[in-house]
Amino acid sequence: QxxxxxxxxxxxxxxxxxxxxNCTYSNSAFQxxxxxRQYSRKGPELLMYTYSSGNKxxxxxxxxxxxxxxxxxxxIRDSQPSDSATYLCAMNERDDKIIFGKGTRLxxxx
Amino acid sequence: xGGITQSPKYLFRKEGQNVTLSCEQNLNHDAMxxxxxxxxxxxxxxxxxxxxxxxxxxxxxEGYSVSREKKESFPLTVTSAQKNPTAFYLCASSIRGLVSxxxxxxxxxxxxxxxxx
Numbered sequence: 591q592x593x594x595x596x597x598x599x600x601x602x603x604x605x606x607x608x609x610x611x612n613c614t615y616s617n618s619a620f621q622x623x624x625x626x627r628q629y630s631r632k633g634p635e636l637l638m639y640t641y642s643s644g645n646k647x648x649x650x651x652x653x654x655x656x657x658x659x660x661x662x663x664x665x666i667r668d669s670q671p672s673d674s675a676t677y678l679c680a681m682n683e684r685d686d687k688i689i690f691g692k693g694t695r696l697x698x699x700x
Numbered sequence: 701x702g703g704i705t706q707s708p709k710y711l712f713r714k715e716g717q718n719v720t721l722s723c724e725q726n727l728n729h730d731a732m733x734x735x736x737x738x739x740x741x742x743x744x745x746x747x748x749x750x751x752x753x754x755x756x757x758x759x760x761x762e763g764y765s766v767s768r769e770k771k772e773s774f775p776l777t778v779t780s781a782q783k784n785p786t787a788f789y790l791c792a793s794s795i796r797g798l799v800s801x802x803x804x805x806x807x808x809x810x811x812x813x814x815x816x817x
Contacts, residue, residue, distance in 0.1 A: 626808075692740065
């Protein structure tokens with residue numbers, strides 16, 4: 591079983607919809623969880639950074655971590671065409687190397 | 701503006717040639733990293749450095765070399781021994797996590813796309 595699993599998509603949703611992106615993982619020692627957004631031909635941009643379980647909200651973005659299920663989610667409310675990108679989940683133990691998911695391609699349809 | 705600058709944006713390598721990718725950061729970050737991104741494969745760690753004059757191999761270091769002579773600079777050399785160098789190369793940096801502080805996330809440059817001529 592791979593350490594981090596992420597559906598590659600593509601995921602297509604209409605503008606204004608709520609988007610749900612997810613990752614599962616196998617290492618129960620992971621404590622730090624991140625979501626990055628990557629536009630084509632650009633580097634990943636940090637969107638959300640959370641520690642341990644719970645929810646964190648920043649504008650239209652909500653990151654959710656469920657350590658008991660080894661499952662993390664990123665919700666995007668009121669999705670915009672500019673949200674079309676690849677979204678990478680990432681996680682690590684303290685000071686250990688970061689493990690990245692392979693990314694989900696998201697298309698927001700105008 | 702603080703950030704990570706990678707250059708060049710595009711690079712072409714001839715057979716048997718070594719090429720060097722530049723990465724500079726003005727974020728005063730201690731740690732720097734090199735990743736390779738291939739379609740459908742995600743990010744794979746090549747080398748990392750937590751402090752000046754010290755660096756460690758990542759998961760796919762063969763055919764690559766690095767140096768860390770200055771805090772702000774972490775160049776990557778793709779040697780002729782790397783038989784499949786065509787990829788998107790990403791440099792990242794982070795504040796080094798301390799015992800009393802939580803681990804810090806990595807911030808990325810905009811990458812260098814390397815192709816074989």
